[in-house]
Amino acid sequence: KAGVTQTPRYLIKTRGQQVTLSCSPISGHRSVSWYQQTPGQGLQFLFEYFSETQRNKGNFPGRFSGRQFSNSRSEMNVSTLELGDSALYLCASSLSGSGANSPLHFGNGTRLTVT
Amino acid sequence: ILNVEQSPQSLHVQEGDSTNFTCSFPSSNFYALHWYRWETAKSPEALFVMTLNGDEKKKGRISATLNTKEGYSYLYIKGSQPEDSATYLCASYGGSQGNLIFGKGTKLSVKP
Numbered sequence: 216k217a218g219v220t221q222t223p224r225y226l227i228k229t230r231g232q233q234v235t236l237s238c239s240p241i242s243g244h245r246s247v248s249w250y251q252q253t254p255g256q257g258l259q260f261l262f263e264y265f266s267e268t269q270r271n272k273g274n275f276p277g278r279f280s281g282r283q284f285s286n287s288r289s290e291m292n293v294s295t296l297e298l299g300d301s302a303l304y305l306c307a308s309s310l311s312g313s314g315a316n317s318p319l320h321f322g323n324g325t326r327l328t329v330t
Numbered sequence: 331i332l333n334v335e336q337s338p339q340s341l342h343v344q345e346g347d348s349t350n351f352t353c354s355f356p357s358s359n360f361y362a363l364h365w366y367r368w369e370t371a372k373s374p375e376a377l378f379v380m381t382l383n384g385d386e387k388k389k390g391r392i393s394a395t396l397n398t399k400e401g402y403s404y405l406y407i408k409g410s411q412p413e414d415s416a417t418y419l420c421a422s423y424g425g426s427q428g429n430l431i432f433g434k435g436t437k438l439s440v441k442p
Contacts, residue, residue: 219373257334257432258421258432259432270428271428273429315361316379316381320376321375
């Protein structure tokens with residue numbers, strides 16, 4: 216069974232630009248969550264999608280948005296990039312959603328650098 | 331806001347040493363506690379999902395316990411090996427929020 220796939224692996228963008236990250240979950244997983252990791256911080260929850268609906272959202276500005284398609288693939292978009300958005304963005308899929316009873320399966324992440 | 335704390339922040343041990351880390355979380359409205367291992371250049375990998383007070387889980391040389399009444403979980407590694415070197419993350423899922431809240435992790439380095 217293929218794991219969670221995130222593309223691209225690395226991105227370099229300039230302040231003010233926008234970026235779209237992609238995540239393909241494990242086949243059969245309907246929940247996709249996104250996390251941001253910056254140095255010294257734990258994984259910060261961005262949002263979760265389940266069956267194309269945003270089920271939960273973390274404490275991030277509206278510049279961060281996402282969506283999920285009918286095949287459960289998910290995209291995350293960040294508009295008007297700021298230097299502080301430089302981070303590792305991880306996507307995770309799970310069977311039941313939000314990782315309550317079933318574990319999260321993570322992708323390798325997208326390393327975003329904003330200059 | 332749910333706060334998950336892990337200690338120590340980092341740990342250096344010799345091969346063969348046994349070690350343990352702590353994860354503390356608010357005990358009210360508790361639902362589940364997760365442990366993950368995150369090796370450098372890889373993605374986090376699930377170790378355990380625990381839900382019941384007194385729960386004890388084991389995977390090879392790694393085991394974990396859960397106390398939901400006092401809000402803590404311990405992760406134990408028996409006879410550490412260099413391949414155990416990784417950051418160990420815990421995350422709590424409570425009824426008041428709909429997502430996992432992660433701690434900052436414990437970074438373990440095992441010297442041969």
